[in-house]
Amino acid sequence: MSVYDFTCTTMQGKEVSLSQYKGKVILIVNTASKCGFTPQFAGLEKLYKEYKDKGLEILGFPSNQFNEQDPGTNEEIQEFCKVNYGVTFQMFKKGDVRGDNPQPLFAYLTKEKGFKGFNMDHPIAPKLVPMLKEKHPEILEGDGIKWNFTKFLIDREGNVVERFEPTTTPEEIAPAIEKLL
Structure with missing residues (x-):
């Protein structure tokens, strides 16, 4: 099994097989619009712009699920990301990433790579x-998933x-991405 076995729904309601990203390096991120980590959208977009032509996709x-930090509709979230952070990478429909009914992709991701701890040097x-x-x-x-902006490479x-x-x-993830590109 791999990430290519999953199908996810975009913000626009289109079903997308992740197999369309075969041959690409992918960074999968659970996001939120009203979180202390929300400014990471800017860094993610910068990574995407810098490496997309070399084969990086960010999803x-x-x-x-985390203190209700993304209460908006899919349309509101999409607009927020575009207006505030210039996000051009693919955003998918809002859903659960942990608990009793996580999206199957996130159940798979967390089974493949477990929690190793937080970087306690980060100010948050x-x-x-x-x-x-x-x-x-x-x-x-x-x-x-412990909180918003957990990332899987x-x-x-x-x-x-x-x-x-x-x-x-x-x-901080850029060197790991570069190794795979």
Whole structure:
């Protein structure tokens, strides 16, 4: 099994087989519009513009599961991303990325690459971890997505090669992407 076995729905309602990205390096990200990590959209778009001609695709998947930080409709989210961050990479329909009924793609991704911890040097981490322990301790259990802007790097053969938590910025991922391109 690989990411190519999954079909996802774009913001525009089009069913897309991820097999259309065969031969590309893919960065899959769960996103949110009202999160402390939301400015990562700018870094993701910068990565996309810098590497898309070399074979990088970035796929964004909004979720409202983390303190309801993406409550808008698909259309509102798409507009927000475009107007505020100039997002041109493919965004998909909002859905669950963890819990009892995650999108099948995210169930697969988290099974392939488990949680290894947050980068506690990131300025948000010292606030995020205590908040999770206090308000959402269940999120810290297991390998499920812990928060918005968890990123999965996929090689040109569809294999999940790395997982980056929200506390890893897009800029920090660039060397790993370059190795696969």
